[in-house]
Amino acid sequence: MKSLGKHLLAEYYRCDENAINDVQKVEEALVRAAEIAGATVIGKSFHRFEPYGVSGVVVISESHLTIHTWPEYGFAAVDVFTCGDHVDPMRAHEYLKEVFGTQNATVETILRGVLNIPDLRHKPGGSCVSGNCTDKRIR
Amino acid sequence: MKSLGKHLLAEYYRCDENAINDVQKVEEALVRAAEIAGATVIGKSFHRFEPYGVSGVVVISESHLTIHTWPEYGFAAVDVFTCGDHVDPMRAHEYLKEVFGTQNATVETILRGVLNIPDLRHKPGGSCVSGNCTDKRIR
Numbered sequence: 001m002k003s004l005g006k007h008l009l010a011e012y013y014r015c016d017e018n019a020i021n022d023v024q025k026v027e028e029a030l031v032r033a034a035e036i037a038g039a040t041v042i043g044k045s046f047h048r049f050e051p052y053g054v055s056g057v058v059v060i061s062e063s064h065l066t067i068h069t070w071p072e073y074g075f076a077a078v079d080v081f082t083c084g085d086h087v088d089p090m091r092a093h094e095y096l097k098e099v100f101g102t103q104n105a106t107v108e109t110i111l112r113g114v115l116n117i118p119d120l121r122h123k124p125g126g127s128c129v130s131g132n133c134t135d136k137r138i139r
Numbered sequence: 140m141k142s143l144g145k146h147l148l149a150e151y152y153r154c155d156e157n158a159i160n161d162v163q164k165v166e167e168a169l170v171r172a173a174e175i176a177g178a179t180v181i182g183k184s185f186h187r188f189e190p191y192g193v194s195g196v197v198v199i200s201e202s203h204l205t206i207h208t209w210p211e212y213g214f215a216a217v218d219v220f221t222c223g224d225h226v227d228p229m230r231a232h233e234y235l236k237e238v239f240g241t242q243n244a245t246v247e248t249i250l251r252g253v254l255n256i257p258d259l260r261h262k263p264g265g266s267c268v269s270g271n272c273t274d275k276r277i278r
Contacts, residue, residue: 004209005216009249043184045198057196057203059184068202070143077144077251110148112216113209
């Protein structure tokens with residue numbers, strides 16, 4: 001079945017609580033995971049909550065990676081959504097699972113954009129139109 | 140079944156091609172959708188591609204909304220992931236479906252963070268630790 005993208009929904013149980021509560025480490029891990037998958041990072045937004053927890057997203061030319069962590073439960077919900085044939089979202093998942101010291105994980109793959117078009121393909125390149133990209137932190 | 144979050148995976152077919160190719164309109168729509176769902180927006184990152192297409196994410200205290208569009212196919216893939224009881228992701232989906240002139244849509248709801256913990260709850264508030272939030276555009 002041909003689709004525009006693959007979307008991995010991963011659940012990480014019994015993670016290292018400190019690792020998933022450190023916003024800088026979580027950000028570095030997600031960017032590295034995107035690179036390992038073969039993706040091109042074009043934007044990111046990470047946030048740490050009080051008293052604990054991190055939310056973050058890495059926008060890639062090929063779609064996105066997201067994470068939400070609950071250190072109090074040792075739990076993280078990770079999404080890796082990639083388009084095109086040159087990226088492998090499973091590699092990002094395998095890396096992240098390791099880096100967060102995950103003891104149990106589940107992963108589900110969902111195809112996105114299953115269209116009945118003979119020459120279905122993801123948009124070429126990943127060139128961002130200058131001046132039309134926005135990254136804003138809301139205060 | 141008790142879970143930390145609800146994740147809606149929506150597929151929008153036969154959308155208004157202009158609406159899903161306008162990065163500013165797409166950004167405004169996702170922010171408005173977050174508000175309609177009852178969520179608190181804390182960050183965002185939107186990008187327009189050449190020759191067409193938009194990718195964007197809105198980080199909310201309650202998780203995230205994302206969109207990836209293929210105007211050439213009249214298609215958009217939308218995710219609305221929310222945590223806590225005071226937000227309704229379906230309201231965001233209903234709004235977005237309308238605003239993009241979607242003629243056919245599918246939506247799937249997946250529970251995230253189904254943990255065997257009696258008093259399971261999402262982190263309170265949405266307070267962001269100053270200095271630990273990052274939003275960056277990669278050039």
